[in-house]
Amino acid sequence: MRIVLVGPPGAGKGTQAQFLAEHFGIPHIATGDIFRANLRSGTPLGLEAKTFMDSGDLVPDSVTNAMVADRLAQPDVAEGFLLDGFPRNVIQAEVLDAILSEVGMELDAAVEFTVEPAEIVRRLAGRRTCRKCGRAWHLDFDTPSDPAKCDDCGGELYQREDDNEATIRRRLEVYREQTEPIIDYYRHQGLLITISAMGEIVEITSRTISALRAAVSR
Secondary structure, rough: EEEEEEEEOOOHHHHHHHHHHHHOOOOOOEEHHHHHHHHOOHHHHHHHHHHHHHHHOOHHHHHHHHHHHHHHOHHHHHHOEEEEOOOOOOHHHHHHHHHHHHHOOOOOEEEEEEEEEEHHHHHHHEEEEEOOOOOEEOOOOEEOEEOOOOOOOEEEEEEOOOHHHHHHHHHHHHHHHHHHHHHHHHHHHHEEEEOOOOOHHHHHHHHHHHHHHHHHHO
């Protein structure tokens, strides 16, 4: 099964990706992991990306696309994959179609996770990170005994800059401007599956698995 996950920040794509990849026995391919692997291994693509990052510039789509193409050429994706974080815009979606076409593959589904903006703000703004050990907590869902201290090591808990409300709302604007158009792109291809990401994690996973099985059996 070949799947793309789409959804705003805070929708829980990373969490669902892990469960779905395990359930279907396919690799979870996250763009962040691809970047780190290329940088760590010092591949030509990693070195090229590093030149942009060292100068404070965004890594261009051409480099990201090439990294994804290289990853999708690996033997472990022969039976399927789950892409998380790519594509982020229509141009990348078209590139992905071209990459798959070259190797005789096509997507089975694009899963869109939907969450109300107010819930996204609550999920992300409530996160706290330990300065000492890096453990992540949440003021509503995984509450520390003291909201200012880590239960594991006693380190100071802080709110990351990208988790404050103003930044979250800006991230949602960027998502609506750049990424939401791919929802229509996949809808027109008949590949879109929309799943509410509200509720318990296991319930969301169960809904998604059922929808995917129904889609591929049509």
